[in-house]
Each structure stands twice: as structure tokens, then as C-alpha cells.
Amino acid sequence: MTTTVKLAIAGSIIASVTGYMAYLGTAESWKFYLTVDECLADSALLANQRMRVNGRVAVGSLEIASGRRQAKFKLQGAESPLSVICAGPLPDNLAEDMDVVVEGRLEKSGLLRGEKVLTRCASKYESETNAATARARDTSVEERR
Numbered sequence: 001m002t003t004t005v006k007l008a009i010a011g012s013i014i015a016s017v018t019g020y021m022a023y024l025g026t027a028e029s030w031k032f033y034l035t036v037d038e039c040l041a042d043s044a045l046l047a048n049q050r051m052r053v054n055g056r057v058a059v060g061s062l063e064i065a066s067g068r069r070q071a072k073f074k075l076q077g078a079e080s081p082l083s084v085i086c087a088g089p090l091p092d093n094l095a096e097d098m099d100v101v102v103e104g105r106l107e108k109s110g111l112l113r114g115e116k117v118l119t120r121c122a123s124k125y126e127s128e129t130n131a132a133t134a135r136a137r138d139t140s141v142e143e144r145r
Contacts, residue, residue, distance in 0.1 A: 033101075037078050053082065056075065069089065085111060086104065086113075086114030087114070101118040103118070
């Protein structure tokens with residue numbers, strides 16, 4: 001065999017192995033992104049799969065363990081709630097009646113066992129006019145003191 005053929009074969013093998021490893025790495029990170037109602041409707045098909053579920057923390061359901069390493073709550077959908085237990089570090093702004101995304105696995109029992117809770121910072125998503133109005137209001141309150 002010539003050197004060119006050997007290099008072509010070696011390059012093909014390296015490219016194939018690299019492509020396969022990239023596929024394996026991304027296959028685990030591909031997750032479903034569902035609403036609570038979609039998750040509950042297809043719970044039999046989705047059991048034991050990694051997913052992200054978007055919902056609102058139901059009022060009166062949030063229980064945060066000491067040390068903020070675990071939380072229990074219900075994600076409220078349009079029709080019914082989904083029970084969630086999330087272990088791991090929790091966001092500081094996690095509260096009732098706020099939209100969150102929970103990453104985890106749905107158990108056959110219908111419990112979402114979360115690994116991560118994602119919240120959003122409301123000020124990040126305010127329009128410029130709303131943010132300016134809030135700053136002006138805060139300034140006027142400070143001036144009155």
C-alpha cells in the first residue's frame with residue numbers, strides 16, 4: 001500500500017471514531033422540553049427518559065429542605081399538577097407561583113425526579129421602559145425617606 005492510501009484509511013478511522021464519540025456525547029444531553037400537561041398525557045411513554053418540563057410552582061406546595069439541597073413541589077399545568085422532587089443545589093429565587101423548568105426523569109409513578117431547577121431573573125426579561133419606570137419609582141421612594 002502506498003503512503004497516501006494508508007493516510008486515507010487512518011483519516012477515515014479517526015473521523016469515524018470522532019463522529020461516533022460526538023454522537024454518544026450529545027445523545028445523552030438531548031432532552032424533551034414539555035409542558036406539565038404534555039408530560040402527564042404521555043407519562044407511560046416518557047417514563048425513565050430525561051426531559052425538561054416547564055410549569056408554574058403551585059401555591060402552597062413548595063417545601064425546601066434545610067441547606068437548600070432538596071425541594072418538593074407541584075408543577076401546575078392547565079389541567080392538573082405534576083409532583084416534583086428535586087435534589088441538588090436550588091436557585092436562590094425559587095418561590096411559589098413562579099415559572100420554572102425542571103430537568104430530570106419521569107418515574108412510572110408519575111413523579112418527576114429533578115436534577116436541576118431553572119428559574120429566570122425577572123429583571124433580565126423586563127423591557128427597557130418597565131426597567132426605567134421601576135428605577136424611577138425606587139429613586140422617588142428613596143428621596144421621600
